[in-house]
Amino acid sequence: MKLALSFVFALFFLVSSVPVFAAPATVLPKGYLSWKKSERKVDTDKSSIFYGIHYIYADKTAMKGYQAGNRFADGSRIVVEYFNIKGNPAVDGPKNMVVLMRKDKRFKQTGGWQFAGFGADGKPSGLDPVTTCFDCHLKDAAQRDYVISTKKDFK
Numbered sequence: 001m002k003l004a005l006s007f008v009f010a011l012f013f014l015v016s017s018v019p020v021f022a023a024p025a026t027v028l029p030k031g032y033l034s035w036k037k038s039e040r041k042v043d044t045d046k047s048s049i050f051y052g053i054h055y056i057y058a059d060k061t062a063m064k065g066y067q068a069g070n071r072f073a074d075g076s077r078i079v080v081e082y083f084n085i086k087g088n089p090a091v092d093g094p095k096n097m098v099v100l101m102r103k104d105k106r107f108k109q110t111g112g113w114q115f116a117g118f119g120a121d122g123k124p125s126g127l128d129p130v131t132t133c134f135d136c137h138l139k140d141a142a143q144r145d146y147v148i149s150t151k152k153d154f155k
């Protein structure tokens with residue numbers, strides 16, 4: 001009996017010491033509209049996948065990362081809101097997409113960042129973080145902690 005019990009304990013410690021990484025739920029952080037906001041960015045090239053208007057929002061930790069020349073501490077969060085273009089000159093149309101990057105070293109496959117895409121309603125859009133998001137950020141900003149924008153965007 002004693003032996004069986006210690007076996008159970010040993011098993012328990014064995015199992016509980018294995019690091020299990022459960023990815024945090026992909027939810028948009030509340031209140032990001034009050035974070036530091038970038039200048040208004042307009043891309044009128046209809047052949048570009050970025051055709052539209054967007055604004056980047058960075059929390060305090062992320063702003064420190066931008067100031068340090070794109071070296072971001074764990075917990076940094078950056079959100080981008082995309083809008084359609086209405087008319088000429090371009091006026092902000094309806095929102096069409098929101099994307100999030102959150103620095104979390106457990107996301108090894110995507111450079112230590114959690115990448116997540118959302119619809120205008122804030123619901124996860126199910127875009128693949130590795131093939132859809134990270135590949136492009138890796139190509140454009142491997143030397144800048146995978147963050148493409150820089151502090152210049154927040155003047």
Ligand code: HEC
Pocket residue numbers: 041049056078079080099100101115116117127128129132133134136137140146147148149150153
């Ligand atoms: C085809 C390339 C491409 C793909 C795919 C892409 N991005 Fe980006 N992303 C960019 C570019 C370029 C910028 C910079 C925009 C700017 O400077 O205004 C950017 C900016 C961002 C930013 C602001 C921080 C930064 O890096 O400047 C976040 C957050 C972001 N993207 C998340 C995502 C997520 C999440 C996905 C997948 C759903 C995604 N991106 C897919 C090219 C891409």
